[in-house]
Amino acid sequence: MTGPVTYQVEDGIAVIMVENPPVNALSAAVRGGLKEAAERAGADPAVAGIVLGGRGSTFIAGADITEFGKPPVPPSLNEVIAALEACPKPVVAAIHGAALGGGLEVALGCDARIVGPRAQLGLPEVKLGILPGAGGTQRTPRLIGADKAVALAASGDKVSASDAVAMGLADALEEGDLIAAAKAKVRALAAAPLPPRLNVRDDRLTAPGAREAFEAAAQKLAKRAAEEPQVAAIVQSVRNAFEMPLEQGLAGERAFFTQLRDDPRSLALRHVFFAERAAAHIPGLPRGTQPRKVARVAVLGAGTMGGGISMAFANAGIPVTIIETETAALERGLKRIDGIYATSVKRGSLSAEAHAKRMGLIEGKVGLEAAAGADLVVEAVFEELELKKEIFGKLDSIAPGAILASNTSYLDINAMAAATSRPQDVLGMHFFSPANVMKLLEVVRAEKTSPEALATAVEIGKKLAKVPVVVGVCHGFVGNRMLARRTQQAERLLQEGATPAQVDKALTDFGFRMGPFAMGDLAGLDIGWRIRKATGGSAPVADALCEAGRLGQKTAKGYYDYPEGARAGVESAEVQGIIEGVSQKLGIQRREISQQEIAERLIYPMINEGARILEEGIAARPGDIDVVWLYGYNWPAWRGGPMHHADALGLAHVAERLAAYAAQTGDDSLKPAPLLSKLAAEGGSFAGLKAEAKAA
Template sequence: MVRQEVDGGVAVLTLANPPVNALGAALRAALDGALDQAIADESVRAIVLAAEGKVFVGGADITEFGKPQQPPSLPDILDRLDASPKPVVAAINGVALGGGLELAMACHGRVAAPAVKLGLPEIKLGIIPGAGGTQRLPRLIGPDAAFPMMLTGESVSAEKAAALGIVDAVVLGDLVAEARTRALELADAGRLPRVRDRSEKLTPEARERFESLAAEAVKRDPDATNVHALVRAVRAGLEQDFDAAVAVERAEFRTLVEDPRSKALRYAFFAEREAARVPGLPKDTPRRPVRTAAVIGAGTMGGGIAMCFANAGIPVTVIETEAGALERGLDRVRGLYAGSAKRGSITEAQRDERVGRITGAIGLENAAEADIVIEAAFEDMGVKREIFSKLDAIAKPGAILATNTSYLDVNAIAAVTSRPQDVLGLHFFSPANVMRLVEVVRAEKTAPDVLATALDLGKRLNKLPVTVGVCFGFVGNRMLERRSRAGERLLLEGALPHEVDTAVTGFGFRMGPFAMSDLAGLDIGWRSRKDFGGRAPVADSLAEQGRYGQKTGRGFYLYPDGARTGTRDPDVEALIARVAAEHGIARRSFTPDAIVARLMYPMVNEGARILEEGIAARPGDIDAIWINGYNWPAWRGGPMHWADTVGLRTVAEALSRFAAETGDDSQEPAPLLKRLAAEGGRFADWKASA
C-alpha cells in the first residue's frame, strides 16, 4: 500500500490504495511503518510523500466512523509527521480532500500539480475536520480565510491554494522531483517549518473578521450542530495552544460522529454513490458516443437543458416550431449567462464559449445529426407521441431519443417509434441548469447501452442521475402527488396554509407546499389535474378565480406590489371553510408534528409501494431523489431514512388511523411497510436483503 524508494538521500513514500487512497486502517499502518523505516535509515536525509493515480488522498475512510478506531489513528500519523526529525514534503498530484489535506498540512512543505483541488468538505457530512484541520488551516491562511473554506466545504484550485498559502508552489514539470529538491533544501537549512508553530496569520484583525463570519453562520443556521462545533474548534485555536485546541477539535468531532444529523448526511452521501450502480447493468456495458445534442423546445426547461450541454462542452441545437418562440428562448439563455458573468461565477470568455455552443433552428429536421435528442415540449401525450413519430424518421441510426416528461408513460412514447430500444426518459428538474437531479427513466425496451450512456452523460453534465422505472410521475412526482393530496385534506380538516407551511419549514424544507405552489403557479397543477381527471377542491377553486400565485399577486397568499413573500388572505381562509362545509368535514386544529406526519407518512407509504414494484432499486435512490430534486433537508437523510428514524411501526399505525379517519383506503400501509413494521425492521434492512 506504500511503496518506498530511496535515492540521493531522499525516501519517496508513494501511497497506493486505489482508487482514491482513502486513509483506512491498512493504509495508515503501512504509512506508519514506512515512516519508521525512512526515519531510521541513516542514508535518508529527507522524505517525500507522494501518491499513485489521479488522487493524492480523497479523505478518511468514512465507513470507519462510529466504529472502534484501529491504530494508528490519523491524528497519530500526523503527530509523527510533525515530529519527524527529517523534513517531509508532500507532492500533491491530485485531489486532496479532508484527511488528505490534513495529511499534507502536517508535512513541512507542500507542492502541487496544476490540476489539484484541495478542501476540507467534512461539513457536508455533518462533521468537522478531526485530524487538526481546524487548527493547521487557520495557521496557514488565517482564521478569516480558513473558516469560510471549512464552512462551505468547497475545494480550491492549486492556483488559489498557492495564493492563499496552503501550498508552497504549483509545479508544471516533474512534481516528485521538485518535492525532492525542496525536501533536501530543508534538510540543508537544518530547520523544520511546522505549521503548528506558525502564528503570523493569527492576528487580532483576522480574529475579528472570523468572529463576524462565525456570528453570521450561526444566525443563518442556528440548529446546525456542526457549524457550532466548527466555530468552537477554530476559536479554540485562537485562545489555546495547539495541542489543547486539537483536543477540543477531536472532542467535537467524536460528538458529531454520533449526531443524528451527521449520520443522516453520511447516509445521503453513500446513497448518492450507490445510485450510480444499477442492478443488472454491468460496469463494462458499452457506451454510445455523445458528441452533439439537440433539444426540442426553447422554453424554460428546454433552454435550461441546452445550457447543461453547453456547460459540459457539448454543442447543442435548440429546435422550435416558430422563430418568435426560438428567439425568446435563446434571449433567456443569453440573459442567464450574462447574469452569471456579471456575478463572477463564470468569466466573460466562458460566457461567450457557452453561448457559442448553442445554436437555434426551426424544424425537427435539424435533429438529424445529433447523437442524443431530448424532447422538452408541452406535457401532453399527443404532442410527445407526434414528435417521437417524426424523430423516428429523422434521427440518425443509433441516436438516443429522450423525453423530459415529468409524469407520462415513456413506454407509450417509445411505442410510436421503430426503435424503442433507443428511447428513455431524462426527467430534468427546473431550473435544469441549476438543479442537480435527473431521473433516468428506463423504459420496458430501453437497451442497456442506452441506459449506461445516459448515466455517464448525466455525470458529464454535472448531474446526479438516478435510474427509475416507468409509472405515473416516476418516483419524485408520484410521491409528491401523495403529499399534495394530504395537504389539501389538511386544509379541509382545519389547518390553514400558513400553519402547514410553517410546520414544513420547521421540519427543514426551504419553503412550505402552499408557498411553493404560489411560486410555481397554481394554474400548472390545475391544468395537469384536468388532463388526468384529478381534483384538488381548494387549489382548483383558487385557480378558477384566476388566483395563480405570485404572478397574479394572489394565490394561497396575497403578494401586494409584487412582494415575494406572501401574507395571509382572509378570503382564502373563508373559502377553505366553505369548501370543508360543502364536503361535510368537521374542522379542528393540528400541531406542527401532526401536520408533518399527515404530509410525510403518505409519501413514505408510496415510497414503499415504489420499492415493491421495482420502480426504484433501493430506499437510498428514493432519498437521493428527494434530497436533490425536492429540497428534502439532507440532514434528515431523505423520506425513507427519516421513516426508519421515526420507527416504521409508528408510521404504519398512524397511516391506518389516517385511513380510518378519512375513509381513504390508499393511506392504509403498503404491504412492504406493514411487513417491516410487524418485524420491527427498517427500510435499510430491506435494502440489505433485497
C-alpha cells in the first residue's frame, strides 16, 4: 500500500502504520487506507492479527477538522472502526503518542491498547462545541464504565499513559519496544478465543451500581450542561448506552454530532481553536529565527504582579531571582508566594514536594545589581514611565545581553527601549493578574525589537503554559485599549440612567462571569482612581464614589453594599443618589435604558476599537484580538471573541447601531471606524481579512 497508511506483514502479523504529518489526522485518505488494510489483513490466511500504530509524534491525533462543513468523503470514521471490529483476527493498537478524539475512537475499535510512556489519550471534542462522533460516547462506557466515560468526554482532558491503564482505557504500559509488545499481545489473543468486543459488550453497564454512579457524575455536570449544549449532548448520549444497543446508540451520537456541528456556538469554539494556533505564528519573523536560551530570569518587584510572574517561571522549572528595593518588601513578597503554594498543598492541587521545589527555584535579592547574569529581566514595578525608563537605563549595563521586558499594562515600550543602548533587546511581556494563573501573555513588539528577542519571549510564554499573542505598541496595547472603550460606556450609561446592577446584568447575561462594576468592587476602585488622578483622567461617577470612601469590597461598599463581609453585593440607595447627583451636575436628563442598548453599548465599541487596532497593525489578525479577550478577560468562548462575534452579528448591523448611538448620545467615539464602515458597505467580514492575509 502507498499513501498515508502503510501495510507490512512481519512474522505473520500485519503492521499497519499511519503517517500523515504533522499529527496523523484522520483525513479521507487515512480513513480509506485503514479500512482497506483492515479488510486485507482479515482476508489473508497468512496473517494472524493486526498491530495498528502511527509514525511521528502521535498515534492518531483525531479527525481532520478542516473537513468540517465540506461534503463527506467515504469511508466515514464509523465505517473504518466497524471494519476493525469486523476483522476475524485480533487487532491491537500500539499507542506511542497522542490518541485524541477520532484517534482514540479508532483505538476503541481494537481488541487491546498498549501504550508507551509518552502516550496521551482523550476525547477533546467538547472544546470544539461538539461531542465524539464515532463511538466515543458508546464504546468508552462499555470499556471503563459510564461514570468515567462521561467525565472523560465532558472534560476534554488528556489522560496520561499510566492513568489510562489505571482506569482501564489501555491494557498495558510498555516502556520498551512498543510494536514488539503489541505483536506479543496479538499472538496471545490469537492463541485463544477472542474476548467479546466492545460492540457486543455491556457488562460494565449492567454491573450493580453502574447507573447510579453515572447519574451522580451527570448531576455534577448539570450546571455546565445548562450553558454548553455539547455537554448536555454528551451526558444524554452516554446515558443512551444504558438504554440502546450499540448501533442505535451510535446513530443517536451521530445525530447529536451533526446538530452541534452546525450550532453557532460550535462554530465559535472551532474559530477559537484555529485562532489560538494561528496566534503562535509570529508575522514578519524571518525564516530560521531561533529563540535565545533562557536559563535564569530576574523579576523586578515582589508585589502582586512580580510575585505571580515569579511563580509562573518557578512553576515551569525556570530559576528566578525576585528583586526588591527594600528587605521588608522582599520578605512580604516571598511570604505571599509561599502562602499561595501552601494553600494549593492544603487543597490537594500541589504536593508538599512540589511546593518545596518551586520555592527552591525562587531566590530573593535586594538591589538592581542582582539582575546581573540573568538571560531575561521582567520589570514589574509601578506604572510610571519615568521610573521604568530609569530602570531600563541601569539594566543596560547591569545585565548585558539579557532581554529586557516590561510588564506594563499600557505604557510606551519604545520610550523604555530608547533609554538603553540596545533597543533591539527590549520588548513588553504583559502578564495578566493573577500572573501565575491567567493564560494570556501579550508580547509587545517595539519598533526596534529584534526577531530573536521576540521569538524568545513567545517561546518562553509557551514554556510558562501561557497563550502568547504578539501585539504592537500603543496605549493599552490590544486588551486594555478595548477595555477602556467598554469602561467609558459603562460610566456613561450610569450617567444617562442605568443602574450598576443593570449594566452588570447585561454582561453576565452575555456570558461574562462578572459585570464591570462587581469586578471593580472586587479589585478596588482606588486603583483606577489613582491612575486617573495621575494622568488627568476623569470618571465622574467612579470618582464620586471614591471621594465618598466607597472603594469596593475592602471598605464593604463600592458600587454595591457588602453587609457583614458579604462577597455578593446588594444595590445601594446611597450609590443611586450619588449617580443621580452626578447626572444633575453634568446636565444629563436621565432616562430608562433597555438591556439591549446597554449590552450593545458595552460590546459594540470594543468591536469598533478592534477594527481600529487592525487598521493600525497593532494586531496582525482578527483572531489574535479574540484570543486576547478569551484568555485575558474571560470572554465567553462559545461567542468566539469580539471580532468573531461581530461577524456573526453582521458588520452592517454593528456599524448601523454604532452610528445610531453616536447620533443619539453625541459621542463621536461611537462612530464606526473606517475599516468597519468599509467592510460593512462591502458585505465583508473580519474573517475575510484573515483569509486575504493568508492568501497574500
